[in-house]
Amino acid sequence: MIILDTALARRAAQGRPIRVGMVGAGFMGAGIALQIAQAVKGMELCAIAARRTDQARAVFEGSRKGEPVRHADRTDEISRAIRDGVPVVTQDPAALAAAQGLDAIIEVTGAMDYALRGVETAIDTGKHVVLMNAELDGTIGPLLAARARAAGVVYTNADGDQPGVQMNLIRFVQGIGVKPVLAGNIKGLQDTDRTPDTQRGFAQKWGQNVAMVTSFADGTKIAFEQAIVANGTGMRVARRGMIGPDPTHKDPTAPLRPLEDYVEMLAPHIDPDGPGIVDFVVGARPGPGVFVLGTHNDPRQQHYLALYKLGTGPFYLFYTPYHLCHFEVPMTVARAVLFKDAALAPISGPQVGVIATAKRDLQQGEQIDGIGGFMTYGQAENSDVIARARLLPMGLAEGAVLRRAIGKGEVLHFADVDLPQGSRVAQLYTEMERMFGLVPQPEGAF
Template identity: 55%
Template sequence: MILVDSALAKLKESGKGPIRVGMIGAGFMASGVLLQINTVHQGAMRVVAVANRTPAKAVRAYAEAGQDDAVLCDSAAALARAIEAGHAAVTEDPMLIATSPHVDVLLEVTGAVEEAVGPVLAAIEHGKHVALMNPELDGTLGPLLKAKADKAGVIFTDVDGDQPGVEGNLWRFVKGLGVRPVLCGNIKGLQDPYRTPTTQKAFAERWGQKPAMVTSFADGTKVSFEQAVVANMTGMTVAKRGCHGYTVEAGTPLMEAAKLWDPAELLQGPGIVDYVVGAAPGPGVFVLGTIEHPRQQHYLNLYKLGEGPIYCFYTPYHLCHFEVPTTIARAALFHDATIAPAGGPCVEVVAIAKRDLKAGEVVDELGGYLVYGECEDAGETAKSGHLPIGVAVGATLLRDVKKDAVLTYADVKLPEGRLVDKLRAEQAAMFGLAAAAE
């Protein structure tokens, strides 16, 4: 982003020290972020510590980014010594990073919910900015965490590069033109709710990713979380559970695909989040907007956006880890969030059965074999007792559930003592929604 690059250059030249980043996760995307910071932003930004359940992966991520001096740390004192000495600090315990005074920004890159929320909450409580490459957590507890970050005077944000952040940037750009956004959209190449880690195994191996993670891309869970994050920032909702999710012939120009949405539907209400499968250019994002002034309509027609009343703006790519440092800099230097909830939840992601489920089965990981996620209006989710998929993992089925049915709290027994359930109840109370488990 223009302005951020100048600010980072001035920071590097000033010698005042880099922005100190602590990262949780050392997988495919996290290692890319580390590589990007080490090769592009040296002197202005530094990943001082990485936490991962398998420390060897964090050591390898540092080595692949040109840093082979990793030190394993099992205490706060050891972490502090390693960071102060300029070494790459590696730990199994994310709380050491979340509470360290040597960290300015916590970057969470695991895609987990229950395991991630404790360190994120601790980082906020210890006065750190928090950047998520984790729409699963943001879509489950983002409104509450944003409220807590506001109270602590720190930034809570999802990242540039991931689709929600790119959509958030585009939404702000369109609003800045004086055009009213009426739809925020995501461009997908595949959508099949019945995909599993078995069907996605070969693709995952080809790209060095986890089968469950790429399954969540294919089965709609990931895009649902991404669009829920966008809805919670913009105040938008969904046209229906699961969105319209139009599918077009591969390569159909986005400007043509955008005509599938009914202008009459878009022009009323707060706007909607949605996605399209097969449009080009992909995998980008788009915003549909409207403007009433006839002279401005004339100008937009001149600039090849058509006669209206709906105009299509798009970003033809999202570059994931390449853009994450921009979010870190925006938070640390400008106190600006790329994308964050504006208030209470507008859209939730509910769990839906991938097949006929039997009593006694335990819901597996996101992108697993039992459930997929779809967007639903937050008020309807609360009213109907629907089970958010971010809460569903680890739950035991109390009764049979038919394929494609939405799971409810009454269908399952939740694991005891989880922080996510406590915080969901707190979020519901804060924003006047029905208590999560009632």
């Protein structure tokens, strides 16, 4: 941040702001637009793509007062608006991503195929990609990251959201010579029975999408978030669904417990010599936020760590007791454009994915309603297990039709469903499995 603010100030003084396009104009997109306009010198949000262009227009008008907003359907029209310095909105994320004059795009929809139209085009046309879309990243992020590396651009999740905050903390811990062995997320609630009906009031109170809020509550979001941390570090999960210590589950009125108490609950599941695990806890204080457990094998450094009040080990606790979401996203853009540095990106093939699990008894012939709905929730699982058992990724479940009845709590398999025709994310998932050797290659493949 200290380096970034200096570099951005220099761009502002030179009259060369980083120019950004955004896909999505919902709750988080509105916050990002406001943050760039109010607080980030040396950066300009130039274009927004959204299914509802009136919503995109409102985002611009709420952040850049008194400026006319242009509507465009074609890439050349969007490029012209960017050259003219006029904010522009469009329905087509691919047209936006292909426009000349943009350095990066921010994807903030939570969608799959719609988001991909912008992400794929941005990579193909040499633009950096910043995602606030854990669902897409946790489904096919390793493939997209490999494509971005080949194109010479940065593909990254965002600072401010829990995965990015975890990765920043991991890098700090590694930087002082401590080995991270667990990356953790702090939650206030985990209940797989939550549905849009139970979460509607909360969503309305805060002006958020009810499906997104439901995915927070039923555990799907935490599964995706920890999956992308695993993919960015090489870590794994200790078991399906993670450990997720939750002392408040049987007694919601129980007082919050110090985060230090959870170290003992997690310690038996940690192999200090292994690649590390991702996990979460519920009901910790301070929270919300993220934490990292690390080890050190030098007795002299252990002595110093004890002196500095981190205890006697074997696990040392580091934590960040907040995550500031949209406030930090512009910093991710600056890291990518100015320093080619990703906040969090897959390092190779998938380590952990998210599998669809029945939230209630499901009947043959029903069509799955997707993430944050009434029918399924996501659980984190190691990718080799997913591939071997042909488990259905949560990111592919929406719109799938059930071939057989599934009982509550059962995980779904590819063989249990007919996927929607023409799904781009499903096509790329198959490509990702082949790229990283997760499924046998067909005879004669090359």
